[in-house]
Amino acid sequence: MRWVVLGAGAVGGVVGGHLHLAGRATTLVARGAHLDAIRGGGLRLDTGDGMHRIVAPATDTAAGVEWTDDTVVLLAVKSHQAAAALDDLAAHAPPGTPVVCATNGVATEVEALRRFAATYAVCVMLPSTHLEPGLVVAKCHPVPGILDVGRIPGGTDRRTAAIAADLRAAGFESVERDDVMAWKRRKLLMNVGNGVDASFAPGTAADELAELARLEGERVLAAAGLTVTTAEDDRQRRGDLLSRREGLAPAGGSTWQSLRRGTGDTEVDYLAGEVVLLGRLHGVPTPACEAVVAATRRLTLAGGEPRSLPAADVLATLR
Numbered sequence: 001m002r003w004v005v006l007g008a009g010a011v012g013g014v015v016g017g018h019l020h021l022a023g024r025a026t027t028l029v030a031r032g033a034h035l036d037a038i039r040g041g042g043l044r045l046d047t048g049d050g051m052h053r054i055v056a057p058a059t060d061t062a063a064g065v066e067w068t069d070d071t072v073v074l075l076a077v078k079s080h081q082a083a084a085a086l087d088d089l090a091a092h093a094p095p096g097t098p099v100v101c102a103t104n105g106v107a108t109e110v111e112a113l114r115r116f117a118a119t120y121a122v123c124v125m126l127p128s129t130h131l132e133p134g135l136v137v138a139k140c141h142p143v144p145g146i147l148d149v150g151r152i153p154g155g156t157d158r159r160t161a162a163i164a165a166d167l168r169a170a171g172f173e174s175v176e177r178d179d180v181m182a183w184k185r186r187k188l189l190m191n192v193g194n195g196v197d198a199s200f201a202p203g204t205a206a207d208e209l210a211e212l213a214r215l216e217g218e219r220v221l222a223a224a225g226l227t228v229t230t231a232e233d234d235r236q237r238r239g240d241l242l243s244r245r246e247g248l249a250p251a252g253g254s255t256w257q258s259l260r261r262g263t264g265d266t267e268v269d270y271l272a273g274e275v276v277l278l279g280r281l282h283g284v285p286t287p288a289c290e291a292v293v294a295a296t297r298r299l300t301l302a303g304g305e306p307r308s309l310p311a312a313d314v315l316a317t318l319r
Contacts, residue, residue, distance in 0.1 A: 001070050001071070001163075002024075002026075002027075002068055002070055002071045002072070003019050003024055003025065003026045003027070003071075003072055004026075004027045004029065004062075004071055005026060005027070005028050005029060005076060006029045006062070006073055006074065006075050006076065006077060006085055006089065007029065007030070007075065007077035007078075007085065008028040008034070008058075008136075009034070009077075009078075009136065010129055010130035010136055010137075010254065011076045011102055011124055011126055011128055012028075012074060012076030012102070013028070013030075014045065014128045014136050014137075014138045015074060015076065015145075015147070015170070015172070016043075016054070016056070016074070016076075017045035017052060017136065018045075018170035018171050018172065019167075019170045020054050020056050021045075021052060022166070022170040022171070024169070026056050026057075027056065027057040027066075028054075028058045028059075029058070029059055029060065029061070029062070029064075029065070030058060030060065031060050032133075033133040034130075034134060035059075035060050036133065037133040037134025037135075038054075038058045039058050041134065042054050042134075043056070043058075043135075043136065044134055044135045044136070045136055046135065046137040046138065047138045047141060048138070048140075048142060048144075048245050049141065062088050062089045062091065062092035063091075063092045065093070067092070067093055067094055069096075071094075071097060072097070072098045072100060072159075072163065073089060073097055073098065073099045073100065074100050074122075075099055075100065075101045075102060075112065076102045077103065078103070078104070078258070078267040079105040079107055079108050079269075079270035080267045080269060082101075082111050082112070086099075086114075086115050086116075087115075089116075090115040090116070093116075095116070096117070096118060097116060097118065098116070098118040098120060098159055099112045099116045099120065100122055100149065100163060101119065101120065101121045101122065101152075102124050103124070104124070104187070104188075104191050104254060104267060104271060105184075105191070105267065105270035105271055105274055106184050106185055106274060107270050107274065109121050112152070113152055113153075119151075119152040120149055120150065120152060120159065120180075121149070121150055121151075121180045121181060121184060123146075123147070123177070123180055123183035124145070124147060124187070125145055125146040125147070125187070125237075125238060125242065126138075126144065127139035127140055127145070127242065128145070129251045129257060130257060131251065131261060137248065137251075138245075139244060140242045140243055140245065141243060141245050142243070143171065143172065143173055143241050143242060143243070144172060145172050145242070146172065146173040146174070146237065146238065146242065147172045148173075148174060148175050148176070148177045148180060148183060148237075149163050149164050149174060149175075149176060149177065149180060150176060150177040150178060150179065150180025152180075153181075154178060154179055155178055156177070156178060160176045161176060173241055181226075181227070182226075182227040182228055183237075185221055185227070185229070186228055186229040186231065188275075189214050189217045189221075189228070190214075191253075191271045192210075192213045192214055192217045192275055192289060192292070193214060194255040194268070194271050194272070195213075195268045195271065195272050195295070195296040196209050196210040196213065196292055197210070197253050197255065197256055198252060198253070198256040198259050198266065198268075198299075198306055198307070199259070199295050199296045199299050199306070200307060200309045200314075201307050201308065201309065201310060201311065202307060205311035205312040206311040209288060209292065209311045209314055212318070213272055213275070213288045213292055216275055216284070216285075216288055216289050217275045219284050220275050220279045220282060220284045220286065221278065223279075223282040223283070223284045224278050252306065252307070254267065255267065255271070255296065256307070258300070259299065259300060259304075259306040260306055262303060264300065264301075266296060266300050268292070268293050268296040268297065268300075272289040272292040272293050273289070275289040276289050276290050276293060287318055288314075288318060291314045291317070291318065292314075295314065
């Protein structure tokens with residue numbers, strides 16, 4: 001297969017870089033200064049076995065891709081950017097193109113399925129960082145990440161087998177999942193804390209707020225009757241596969257990285273905000289998640305310093 005990585009940031013850049021190193025034809029889609037840096041000197045992929053320079057075709061739109069019948073798209077943009085990216089893709093890619101959603105949250109797959117019948121999902125367990133143009137960092141070694149894949153709305157097929165095989169050839173752990181969205185919902189429960197990590201000063205109050213948000217997520221998913229992989233199954237899948245590299249500069253999760261780069265937006269509406277939406281649909285109160293979403297929005301729009309808000313103030317209001 002030929003790969004198009006739509007969104008060559010922290011996750012997409014690490015996956016696309018490893019696919020390229022494994023000999024898979026890979027095109028990177030990026031934007032702005034990041035794209036300029038990739039075009040100027042290649043994508044720098046910082047891994048546990050050294051710095052690699054990925055010299056691959058790069059473009060800012062699906063119009064610049066040389067489409068073939070064996071092209072597969074890895075959609076790795078932030079969830080709030082997915083609709084625009086998919087519209088661009090639908091305008092230029094053949095309608096039968098398989099789209100593999102390697103995104104946080106659980107909303108992107110439906111957006112992709114509206115436009116492409118061949119839609120797949122990946123449960124992404126891939127600690128990575130993208131803070132400067134042209135550079136992505138894989139934070140684990142020797143296995144950079146776990147990328148389990150399944151078909152949408154469910155099951156597996158010949159493509160899931162081929163996708164998983166390519167990802168394994170690139171150094172990732174990857175198996176096929178009949179109900180990949182159950183795994184992604186478990187990951188969502190971890191990601192509802194991203195807004196806390198990004199916006200609030202670390203400490204016991206922030207930990208308590210993140211736990212309250214997670215518990216709300218558990219309740220709304222149960223109320224919605226949605227399948228969720230157990231926390232124990234998730235722990236067993238991760239096991240000791242993801243070993244963090246020593247000596248890396250400290251960095252937060254994807255939402256923290258958006259704030260640190262000053263992008264002016266985050267995907268919080270599709271993480272803690274997804275819990276808020278499901279709560280409103282099913283009559284389950286979600287005050288902690290609402291507070292996290294509101295605080296992260298305000299901090300983002302104001303261009304505030306990451307991890308600068310006092311979580312104790314929010315807890316006092318909730319109580």
